[in-house]
Amino acid sequence: MSIIKVENLYKVFGKEPNRAIEMVNEGHKKDEIMAKTGTTIGINNVSFEVEAGESFVVMGLSGSGKSTLIRCLNRLIEPTLGSISIHDKDITKMDKNELSELRKESVSMVFQNFAIFPHYTVLENASYGLKVMGVAKEEREQKALESLEAVGLKGWENYYPSKLSGGMQQRVGLARALATDPDILLMDEAFSALDPLIRKDMQTELLELQDKLQKTIIFITHDLDEALRLGDRIALMKDGEIVQIGTPEEIMMSPATEYVEKFVEDVDRSRVLTAEMIMKKSSTVIHYPKDGPRVALHRMKENDISSIFAVDKQNRLIGIVMAEDALTAIESNETSLDSIIQKDIPTALPDTPLKEMFALMTGKNVPLAVVDEDSKFKGIVVRGTVMAKLAEGGNAND
Amino acid sequence: MIDFFIPLEDWINIGFEKVTYYLSPFLRAASNFLEIIIGGFEDLLLWPPEIVIMIVVALLVWILASYRLAIFAFVGLLLTFGLDIWEPTMATVALALSGTAVSLLVGVPLGIFASQSNVVERILRPILDFMQTLPSFVYLIPAVMFFGMGKVSALVAIMIFAMPPAVRLTTLGIREVSGEMVEAARAFGSGRWQTLKDVQLPLAIPTIMAGVNQCIMMALAMTVIASMIGGGGLGNVVLRSMQTLNIGMGAVGGLGIVILAILLDRLTETISKKVKKD
Known part of the structure; x- marks a missing residue:
């Protein structure tokens, strides 16, 4: 059963979104539209579905629209056109309160630069989502402690984030996202700011956590190694469009376009490894x-x-x-x-x-x-x- | 020659008359309120024996900042006592600090408001520019027209002069908070107000504190000018020395102001540094 269903999603930045979408459908190119209307196409007719418990990786280079896409999924960015259903409810039609409920209950997010609140302790950070939900202090600290333990930060509750390394800060970010026990985890280049070794550890830990928790994860990355490692399925984005969706195996075996091929070539270690x-x-x-x-x-x-x-x-x-x-x-x-x-x-x-x-x-x-x-x-x-x-x-x- | 003349002077005079007429009940109420604040503050400072104030101030400074500054505060206040300007010094403190308080009371919420709405900011900006660039003598006049000679007018003049930095730095501080922080708060379902309260305001505090510091310093500077419309205090000492060509008296009054300025500046600076560290 699919938990997230995105259909014909568009996001246009700028003043004349409708005209821009028309031009897109007439087959004009991104640059051309930008020159004529002053608008930028962030997402261009994107559709996909994600199954419950699946790790869905969206990858592409910077500017491919992947960060915009993930932000549409909790409407941090308002989509211009199209529908996004989560649990069979169209979130693009939700009002403020419903949206706030959705963000509190079902969808949480981990950010590229951690976005940990520096004026809160590790524990306060991890319990932030529960605080917004209005959970009593004792209960939310209890839950936050559990999720901190799950990410291996037991004993660090009372430190301020500035005392923590990058990897540990992102663990706090992960704990904060897990504390509310959401169904869906949005991870926006969550490990990209970490150095390669820590990054690998974090990937391993995420996989272990996922084994236990079975969340639906949308993971954004520009790194194919990471995508192959974490993704049950991978969507490749270019210029706001999804150019291929498939399992890692499918993507590696039969790249749909030259663009994908280039990506995949990059990672074919049997050619690179000496x-x-x-x-x-x-x-x-x-x-x-x-x-x-x-x-x-x-x-x-x-x-x-x-x-x-x-x-x-x-x-x-x-x-x-x-x-x-x-x-x-x-x-x-x-x-x-x-x-x-x-x-x-x-x-x-x-x-x-x-x-x-x-x-x-x-x-x-x-x-x-x-x-x-x-x-x-x-x-x-x-x-x-x-x-x-x-x-x-x-x-x-x- | 072309016949071109704008009777701005007349318009403003007529306008002011009308406004004062219609607003007089409101103005009187505001005037009474401000009078109570400033009078109460001044009485509080002048009521106990001087040494008590000196010790209390020194202790407060010690707690809020450092023992070194506390020593400076004690010696400085002792000096004003020795120079026989204790009363005007306390009057100036009362005027400057109540001016700051009122400025912050209005300025910080305005700054928050402007940080939330581009329209509000766009409207506020020219008004703040106007308030800051207008020569300070000029708005002594409407202050006097609305509130008459005395401490209340002085307070209003101080408020107009000292408020802009509080508004601007509050807005700046909030807008400076990184977009990702705000996004994080929103992604967990925080509304606008909660985001402001949980994330933006706490992170903006160092910048807002810089605004408070500016606000105090400008208020203190304005107390001197406001002595011309009955502000009293050390400004009055300086003003009288000018009128009587008494250089010595002028120097004494000036010294008092300098002592206050250094003390208040260092105090707010140290506090904002402490806030930043936490």
């Missing part, structure tokens, strides 16, 4: 021709591996020795590796992309050696890593 980034800087090698099969087997046993790379004195890759071959050589009392070393093995350069490595490894049961231009041994890439990175797709930068 051997150097995922290799293990392994020091378990044997030296050729100094070491014999016994040393080789011993090293393998020590390190729990079934094959080992051999290098010469200058650390140049010579080949690989398999455990069973070493065993055979020992049984036939050989002292050198000459008869068992496999010299014709695939290697990757440090900047070989993930996809090519995958191709190099198919059908082979040995790890891939990474060597530089002078065939100096750099490290190894094992099959599992490549598979994992390929499967992870978007989130491969950790």
Whole structure:
């Protein structure tokens, strides 16, 4: 059942909205309309539905209208035309009081720059929504404490926000939004102002929270990694229009337009991720021709591996020795590796992309050696890593 | 020569006469009210022994600001006592502070109002400009016409002069509050009034306090000029010294004003700094 239903939504900033919409429908471009009427098209004929409990990510570059769109959903910005139904009620027709009720009861919001009130303590901030609802002080502090605990801010209730780091401030923002127990959470670039590591943590925590709480989340972002990670479905916006809606998989697999494709390309880590980034800087090698099969087997046993790379004195890759071959050589009392070393093995350069490595490894049961231009041994890439990175797709930068 | 003459002088005179005539009951009531405020304040300051006032003021300053300023307040007041200008000093304090109080009482709500409505602000702005740029002597006249010579006229003149910064800085302070803060309050269902009360006003307080400071300083400055229409106090000391070419007396009166000015300025400044920190 869809909880939010947006139909043919338009937002025009400026004095002649109707004329602008007419021009849009006649197929004129945004710039042209702006030049002729002095109006800006913020949202252009947008329709979508969001299911209860779904994480719906709206993404696009700045100026694509995504922030305007999310603000229409609680009418912080008045839509010009079209309808928005929440729980089957058209919110565009709500009067002041109904709207205030909607904001208190069902829809809360988390902001890009946190918008935490600096003159309130963490607890007062978290209980603000309940205060507006007119909940008695004791009860609202109780609920606020619970939601602060849920976002991991227990013990910080009585601090002022200025004492908190950015990540913690946004936790307060999240706690404030959760305290009223809304059905719908609007998150406007909620993690964009945080540094990458904190951002990732916050995403993880949001996912965990979502697992428990099952809210309907509308999440705005300009970052596809974030969108892929958080979204059950993703809507891509450009110039106020939604150019594609789909699951992360669908968006990655079949980008609808060149614009989406560009976005997706950006994130296709199998092309971006290189051997150097995922290799293990392994020091378990044997030296050729100094070491014999016994040393080789011993090293393998020590390190729990079934094959080992051999290098010469200058650390140049010579080949690989398999455990069973070493065993055979020992049984036939050989002292050198000459008869068992496999010299014709695939290697990757440090900047070989993930996809090519995958191709190099198919059908082979040995790890891939990474060597530089002078065939100096750099490290190894094992099959599992490549598979994992390929499967992870978007989130491969950790 | 072209025959071009605007009888503005006559219009205003006739207008004033009519207005005073029709407004006289109201004016009398207002006059009585203001008289009570300022008279009461002055009596309060002059009634106890001087040393009590000095100690109470010093203690208040200590609590509100710092011990250093408290020492300055005590020594400064002791000096005015020693210079034999205690009474006019207290009269000036009463006049300046009641002038400030009335200015703030009108100015801050007006400022809030103007922050909520562009129309109101657009109407207010030229009026405030007019009030501030008009030479202060000029509105001594209507003050006297409406309220006669005396402290009430002085108070009205002070109010006109000192109110604009209170209005302007209140409006500015509220409008300066970041849009995201206001949005956050609204997103949780706050109405206009609640947003103002919970978010905008508290965050505007440092700026409003700067307005209070300006307002006090301008009120104090105006007390000197208002002595010409019976404002009394230290201004009167200065005025008399001018009339009698008594340089010494002028210096004494001036010193009293300087002491008050420094004390009030530092006091409000320290308070607004404290507010900002919290």
